[in-house]
Amino acid sequence: MDGFSKLFEAIDGTTKTNAKIDAIASYLDQAIEADKLFAIALLIGNKPKRPVKTTTLREWVADYTQLPLWLFEECYYVVGDLGETISLMISQITDQDSDSISLKELFELLVELQKYDVEKQREVVETFWKNLSGTPLYLFNKMLTGSFRIGVSKKIVIKAIAKHLNKEEKNIEHQMMGVWNPLEHTFKDMFPLEGLEVAHHIPYPFCLAYPLDIDYDALGPIENWFLEKKLDGIRGQIICRNNELFIWSRGEDLLTDKFPEFEVLIHMLPAGTVLDGEIIPWKDGLPLPFSVMQTRIGRKNLSVKFLKEAPLIMVCYDLLEFEGKDLREEPLSVRRKLLEQLIADLVHQDILVLSERMHFDNWEAAGEFRDNARNYHCEGLMLKAENSIYNVGRKKGGWWKWKTAPLSIDGVMLYAQSGHGRRANLFTDYTFAVWDGDQLVPFAKAYSGLTDKEIGSLDRWIKANTIEKFGPVRSVKPIQVFEIGFEGINESSRHKSGVALRFPRILRWRTDKEPKQANTKDDLLQLLKLFES
Amino acid sequence: MLLEVNDFGLYCKQADVYIDPWRPVKRALITHGHADHMRWGNQYYLVHKDTVPVLKVRIGADVNFESVSYGEVKIINGVKFSYHPAGHILGSSQIRCEYKGEIWVVTGDYKLHNDGLSPEFEPVQCHHFVTESTFGLPIYEFKSPLLIFDDIKNYWAENQKNKENTIILCYSLGKAQSILNQIDENTDNVFLHGAVANLNESFREVGYNFVGERITGAHNKDHFDKSLIIAPPSVLGSAWMRKFGNYKVAFCSGWMQLRGAKNRKGVDKGFVFSDHCDFSSLNNAVKMSGAEHVYVTHGYETQYAQWLRESMGLDAQIMKTLYSDEEMMQEEGKETLE
Numbered sequence: 023m024d025g026f027s028k029l030f031e032a033i034d035g036t037t038k039t040n041a042k043i044d045a046i047a048s049y050l051d052q053a054i055e056a057d058k059l060f061a062i063a064l065l066i067g068n069k070p071k072r073p074v075k076t077t078t079l080r081e082w083v084a085d086y087t088q089l090p091l092w093l094f095e096e097c098y099y100v101v102g103d104l105g106e107t108i109s110l111m112i113s114q115i116t117d118q119d120s121d122s123i124s125l126k127e128l129f130e131l132l133v134e135l136q137k138y139d140v141e142k143q144r145e146v147v148e149t150f151w152k153n154l155s156g157t158p159l160y161l162f163n164k165m166l167t168g169s170f171r172i173g174v175s176k177k178i179v180i181k182a183i184a185k186h187l188n189k190e191e192k193n194i195e196h197q198m199m200g201v202w203n204p205l206e207h208t209f210k211d212m213f214p215l216e217g218l219e220v221a222h223h224i225p226y227p228f229c230l231a232y233p234l235d236i237d238y239d240a241l242g243p244i245e246n247w248f249l250e251k252k253l254d255g256i257r258g259q260i261i262c263r264n265n266e267l268f269i270w271s272r273g274e275d276l277l278t279d280k281f282p283e284f285e286v287l288i289h290m291l292p293a294g295t296v297l298d299g300e301i302i303p304w305k306d307g308l309p310l311p312f313s314v315m316q317t318r319i320g321r322k323n324l325s326v327k328f329l330k331e332a333p334l335i336m337v338c339y340d341l342l343e344f345e346g347k348d349l350r351e352e353p354l355s356v357r358r359k360l361l362e363q364l365i366a367d368l369v370h371q372d373i374l375v376l377s378e379r380m381h382f383d384n385w386e387a388a389g390e391f392r393d394n395a396r397n398y399h400c401e402g403l404m405l406k407a408e409n410s411i412y413n414v415g416r417k418k419g420g421w422w423k424w425k426t427a428p429l430s431i432d433g434v435m436l437y438a439q440s441g442h443g444r445r446a447n448l449f450t451d452y453t454f455a456v457w458d459g460d461q462l463v464p465f466a467k468a469y470s471g472l473t474d475k476e477i478g479s480l481d482r483w484i485k486a487n488t489i490e491k492f493g494p495v496r497s498v499k500p501i502q503v504f505e506i507g508f509e510g511i512n513e514s515s516r517h518k519s520g521v522a523l524r525f526p527r528i529l530r531w532r533t534d535k536e537p538k539q540a541n542t543k544d545d546l547l548q549l550l551k552l553f554e555s
Numbered sequence: 556m557l558l559e560v561n562d563f564g565l566y567c568k569q570a571d572v573y574i575d576p577w578r579p580v581k582r583a584l585i586t587h588g589h590a591d592h593m594r595w596g597n598q599y600y601l602v603h604k605d606t607v608p609v610l611k612v613r614i615g616a617d618v619n620f621e622s623v624s625y626g627e628v629k630i631i632n633g634v635k636f637s638y639h640p641a642g643h644i645l646g647s648s649q650i651r652c653e654y655k656g657e658i659w660v661v662t663g664d665y666k667l668h669n670d671g672l673s674p675e676f677e678p679v680q681c682h683h684f685v686t687e688s689t690f691g692l693p694i695y696e697f698k699s700p701l702l703i704f705d706d707i708k709n710y711w712a713e714n715q716k717n718k719e720n721t722i723i724l725c726y727s728l729g730k731a732q733s734i735l736n737q738i739d740e741n742t743d744n745v746f747l748h749g750a751v752a753n754l755n756e757s758f759r760e761v762g763y764n765f766v767g768e769r770i771t772g773a774h775n776k777d778h779f780d781k782s783l784i785i786a787p788p789s790v791l792g793s794a795w796m797r798k799f800g801n802y803k804v805a806f807c808s809g810w811m812q813l814r815g816a817k818n819r820k821g822v823d824k825g826f827v828f829s830d831h832c833d834f835s836s837l838n839n840a841v842k843m844s845g846a847e848h849v850y851v852t853h854g855y856e857t858q859y860a861q862w863l864r865e866s867m868g869l870d871a872q873i874m875k876t877l878y879s880d881e882e883m884m885q886e887e888g889k890e891t892l893e
Contacts, residue, residue: 035824089693090865096858097694101813110694110812447815474819 025053026061026125027157033172042174046182055209057125063204064125064165065172065179072168073135074143076104079167082144086151087111099494102442105164112151113159132165133205177415187213192227192414200224200274225259225270226296226342226350227414231404231421238385241422246408248354249380249388251400252423253337254312254510254524255302256319260284260336262291263346269301277301280319283334283373290368294346297361298412299338299377309399311554312524313512335373338365339404342412350412357412388424395426396553401509402426428507429549430529431456432540435502436464438484439495449484449496450477452528454506456519458543465519465546466506471528480531503535504528511550521546557634557652557659558685560874565661565685569654570631572601574661577877584636586663587647588613588728591878601629603638605646608757609728625674641665642676643830644729645758651679659683660844666829667836670700670733676840684846685874688854689831690809691862697809697833703826704737710805710824715781720802724822727751727787729830730807732758734785735765746770746779748786748795776800791822809833841867850874 032045046065050058063069080098084091094111101107123131135143150162164170180198184191197213197220241247257272267288269278278284281301303310303318314332321328341361342350349357365376380403382388388403395402402425410420433454441450451469455462472480480502488496507529514522520543558567564576564583572582579596586592588609593600595613600620602610607622623629625648629636638648643664652659660681667676690697711721725731727750735755738745745767747755752769767785779799788806790796796804809829810816817825832840841849841863849871851860856873863871 037821037823087693090862093693093858093862096855097692100692100855101694102815106814107694110696113696447813448819 023123023125023128023158023161025049026057026064027161029061030161030172031157033174039178042178043182043185046174046179047185050182050186054124058209059204059207059212060125060129062179062183062198062209063129063202064170065174066176066198067171068202068204069165069168069170070129070132071136072166073132073138074147074166076167078140079104079108079147082147083108083111086148095493099440100447102440102447103169105167105169106160108163108167109160113155128162128165129204183213187215189213195227195414196220196224199227200270201276222263223261223266223268223276225261225268225274226298226348226412228257228259228272228298229340229350229413229421230416231406231423232416232418234405234422234424238389241385241405244382244385244388248358248406248408249382250339250377250404250406251380251398252395252402252404252425253300253302253309254401255300255309255315255337258299258301258336259342260287260291260295260297260299261343262288262295263293265293271301281334282324283329284336286371287373290371292345292364294343295364296341296343297336297338297374298340298342299336299374301334301336303332304335304337304375305333311512312510313514313522335375337375337377339377340412353409353411354406355408392424392426396510428509428525428529429511429553430505430507431465431545431549432503432532432535433465433506434462434500434537434540435498435504436462436500437495437497441469448477449481452504454504455500456541456543456546457538458519462500463519463543465517465521465543466508466523466526468504468506468526468528471507472531476531500537503532503537503540505530505532511546511553513550513554519543519546521550557654557657558661558683560876565874565876567634567652570634570636570652572631572636573597574650575663575878582631584650585610586641586650586661587643589644589664589726592663601636603646603648605758605761606648607646608761609646609754612753612757625677639679640674640677642667642670642673644673645732645763647673649677649679651681657682659685660846661685662687662840664689664831665840666832667839668697668699670830671704672733672736673729673830678840678843680845682846683848683850684841684844685850685852686837686841687831687878688837688851688856688859690829690833691837691851691855691859693834695809695812695833696835697812697827697829700733700828703807703828704734707734707805707807707826708737710803710826711783714803718781718801720779720782720784720799722784722786722796722799722802722804723807723826724786724788724791724804725807725828726830728754730828731755731785731787732763732765733830734807735767738766738783740764740766742766742783743768744780744782746774746782746784748784748790750787751785770798774798791820838867841869848872852876853878 029045029049033042036042053061080094084094097111098104098107135146154162180191180194184194259270261268267278269281269284271277303314318332338361341357341364344360362376365374368374392402405422405424407420413420433456435452436455437453438449439451441448453464454466455464484496484498487499489499490497506526508523508526510524512522558565563578563580564573566573572584573580574584575586575592576583577594582599583597585600585602588606598619600610600618602620602622604622604624610618610620623638625638625640627637633654635653637651639651641647641649641663643666647663650661658681660679662685664687665676669675707723714721731751747767747769749769755765776798784799803823805824805826806820806822807826807828809827809831811825811827847870849863849869851871852874853876860871860873863869
């Protein structure tokens with residue numbers, strides 16, 4: 023683990039992207055072959071499951087350190103990270119290190135540990151605690167608590183592997199798609215030195231768009247652009263190859279079993295077809311609210327009745343592969359023509375729908391549509407250059423997303439909770455309320471939207487204006503008003519306010535407003551009436 | 556009770572004096588020169604002799620004061636006061652108060668680790684022990700500062716290899732001097748922020764000499780080549796940093812023990828270096844005092860007092876004071892939201 027610990031320290035010790043890439047690449051240059059893939063798995067967050075319950079772990083730590091459990095809990099609140107708390111409490115100050123386990127062995131052991139009985143687990147864990155210190159100890163505890171993370175994006179890892187192998191990034195990115203288990207692969211078969219072998223179930227890297235942050239006049243004539251609605255479902259890829267069907271989400275989850283509706287496609291789509299689109303509940307030519315999708319995803323067993331109530335389709339945006347040929351380098355206009363043809367040829371089916379091309383006379387008209395997107399059951403517009411290729415990942419220029427402005431409401435902060443990791447020991451998770459008569463009713467939680475500076479001063483305010491403490495949560499004086507933005511609103515019986523918001527976040531800290539000037543529950547219900555998606 | 560807290564500070568009624576008052580009073584006994592302990596506006600200050608330069612720089616040259624050496628006894632209306640090394644910074648003292656056989660010790664801020672400069676903490680037996688608890692949780696265990704100094708020197712050498720300057724952010728009173736104290740006096744590549752330089756100059760009059768050249772407006776990028784720069788944390792993110800071109804910046808604080816705190820700072824490196832006690836030092840200090848009554852002030856006072864009651868069976872209670880922790884204040888910036 024020594025090499026991997028050094029890599030962790032190197033990544034941790036810099037904020038510069040290039041230094042991180044270099045550190046990973048040079049680790050790969052030096053690491054033993056067997057460790058490489060495990061390191062990559064850990065770097066991109068593909069880690070072994072937590073083998074021990076955290077409540078059990080806490081008790082072990084208390085026993086091991088001979089400290090009361092309550093003191094451990096207090097420490098945990100301050101540190102905000104279980105693995106780190108454990109490490110700090112049991113660490114021996116001297117840097118004596120009898121670590122000889124390889125990364126692969128450790129990974130395998132943690133997987134193996136899941137099968138042991140509790141007493142045996144404890145014995146193994148305590149042996150590690152005795153023998154490790156410093157970074158290896160920290161890494162061990164992070165893996166033990168199932169919360170190992172490292173400050174690199176997948177992109178950085180891809181760049182590093184490309185550098186190590188002297189290959190093109192986009193090939194590496196493709197080879198890394200999907201779910202893979204380092205215990206079942208080797209570095210060599212994931213990244214063969216010759217050719218670009220990718221297993222047939224693996225999706226293409228999704229082409230992503232940046233939010234439009236330039237004036238639309240700079241985009242040139244609107245005729246050069248393909249415009250379509252931006253929908254709020256699950257972006258996915260349908261792959262039909264070798265008589266098998268695979269459905270992948272943009273988050274690279276394999277969802278084939280969740281969506282039995284699509285099974286029939288295996289008999290319809292020509293071999294070697296890959297579609298990109300939005301999987302979305304759909305009835306009578308219109309999307310159903312996203313909440314329908316959420317309940318659907320959460321279900322283990324899909325009854326016939328339920329499938330009828332929330333039938334899914336894919337609104338197809340793009341054709342990435344046709345008759346086994348990779349089309350991603352073709353211009354959009356060509357891919358679109360083939361897509362139109364493909365869908366037209368599929369008769370007697372209603373699960374693949376062509377994404378409608380939106381025509382506007384000019385950008386102003388498109389802008390007006392975008393401003394009122396909620397009335398048209400979408401989040402805004404996608405702008406794609408007619409000649410754009412299907413890029414790997416997010417590249418500027420070819421595609422833009424042009425979302426409508428969020429809905430917003432002013433709420434009063436009621437509760438605050440300390441965050442985790444970088445935000446540990448800092449109050450960063452807030453609950454907001456609206457007025458219902460002279461009562462405040464919570465309606466949203468939000469974690470993001472403030473600058474670090476604002477978080478800092480709000481943190482101090484919270485500490486000085488706490489009414490009550492409940493573990494990591496504090497109730498605060500109802501004084502601070504925040505403008506909360508959100509993408510959608512739906513009825514909910516699970517929330518006191520009667521509504522559930524989609525993607526709530528803080529837009530602004532309204533220091534100019536008195537708590538009395540915050541919005542009311544009626545205002546929320548009004549929005550619900552207008553915009554229930 | 557010989558000592559009690561009122562609106563002005565920690566008060567000794569019998570002697571009519573305050574220890575580290577937070578509002579102006581007639582007579583103030585000061586444990587050390589940090590701003591939350593030595594405040595402006597008192598009519599009289601009693602300080603350790605090595606605190607005098609700080610008193611003059613920070614409170615004023617014309618201030619009314621007396622100074623004492625460690626162990627020297629000063630009797631005020633029958634109460635025997637003496638100052639004893641607290642190991643926190645130069646001149647930092649625990650204040651011992653004795654009246655009719657009852658002995659109190661007020662630690663101020665303190666540490667048990669030797670930093671090579673501040674006289675080492677001296678255990679003083681007492682009945683009533685007033686202790687800080689800045690790092691009063693078992694997640695805080697600090698290495699000896701002497702080992703940290705080696706780490707800092709290695710860090711500097713490593714950055715020199717990469718042709719980078721090294722900026723060390725630390726409190727300008729205390730850590731700055733103990734770090735400089737470890738650096739060869741013939742080194743001519745050490746530079747100081749004005750706040751550090753001012754204090755160093757004032758310490759010269761009581762016989763301390765620290766290396767380093769004051770950075771002034773006349774300095775620009777060309778003056779710094781693989782240099783070591785010592786500055787207070789407030790410079791982080793300011794335009795002043797641009798003088799140094801290519802640099803690495805490290806922050807010295809006990810809070811650097813936590814990854815979250817370090818990452819929030821956005822520095823290249825965190826050195827876990829504090830002028831306060833870690834958890835086991837606090838426990839040792841309490842034991843060595845022999846006190847049965849312990850009053851826990853600024854820090855994790857609730858948790859630490861409970862710990863003392865449960866683990867040592869002492870009469871430990873929270874003493875509400877207005878001392879903050881200078882490391883915390885530095886970390887979070889000083890602006891507050893009203």
